[in-house]
Amino acid sequence: MEWKWGFTWEILPSLLWATKNTILATIAGYILAMIGGLVFALMQRTGSKLLGSIIREFIDIVRSTPLLLQIFFLYYVAPEFGLRLSPWVAGISTLGLHYSAYLSEVYRSSLDAVPRGQWEACRALNLSSRDTYIRIVIPQALATALPGMGNYLVSMLKDTPMLSVIGVAELMLTANAIGSEHYRYLEPFTLVGIIFLLLSLPAASLVKLLENRLKTVLGL
């Protein structure tokens, strides 16, 4: 079977349109995950022991079960409680929740990596706890957190095809539809692979660039 260029140009516009959806889903999911991760991390730090271990267990469950299963679970179980979610809402929420668990671990370990002396110095200088966090701790923690956060952004991008199982019209679903319509899978699936490479490789190097930049700015 050989590659048909005519067919390639014919299907490219609809794949590019689907790429927009893939990127949108990634950005929306990531914003949710950043906020959710922060909530989980802070609840583990400041909350009671009981709350801390409940959150810990929840994070463990989310991290050790398949994303695909979680997508199905949320999409089909939410209506049982009277909450009918559209595929987009269900998909993005599951992505966001799944990666919240990972990001909260990143936040937690980078907050822990800020040396004790920094906290003590803030106490000695009589900084409020708000100032301690915003001006001293978070900028330093961010520098350690950024590589991990960037990696998870790229993995989230690569997990968006799973949303196709509940009918989110992203790249994989579109490629599949084209393939079954024309009985040609070579071009659509290969193009999807190339588009993912073109998205994830630059994203990965951008993260690296940002990481170095931040280190220079913070003087680390």
Place this chain on the structure above:
Amino acid sequence: MAIWDFLQVYGVQIARGTLVTCAQFLTATMVALVVALFVGLGKLSTNPLIRGVSVIYIELFRGTSLLVQVFWIFFVLPLFGITLSPFTAGFLSVGLNIGAYGAELVRGAIQSIPRGQWEAATAISLSPARRMRRIIMPQAFSIMLAPWGNLLIELLKSTAVVSLISVKDLMFQAKQINSLTYMPIQAFGIALIIYYVMSRAMITSLVRWLEHSVAQRQGRV
């Protein structure tokens, strides 16, 4: 329907799915270990061709999505005359994908062995192959055990994707039962619990045990 009645009716189907998932996990792990070892060593090779191939392999499999790889291997390879059964295509693509991540673990662990170990091995005139096998690898092995534990959990989670090319694994059966019974809480909930137990109880404790026995053999405990 109470949970016990549910299990009585669908328990066998769930158990069969769990077995298929276990089989996918074991076979994909084999593929991933072999690939990781060869590609990881290849990336450290002094031969630019071998190094180049390894780098391209890693970037290709880490840069595209697992789902895309599964579909490509299952739907596109037959067009080139390579037809694989769903089961084979499933564990092969999961193994090849995780192997690319594992290769970086192997490379990192080998590079973290202190320079002095290499020099000492050369000084007592061990051949490069023997040096790698007897001196470097055993130390690298104990360093990379813990990250491999995490990667194996990722692998187990990834095997759920093979249900999309109709391998009848746990994910597939849960979906099937859900569409038969419209009881998503039971169908997907039980599958969630099984996956959780498999990764927490089985993989984590296996890796702990391995870490402990390696530490003992190397006289660190």
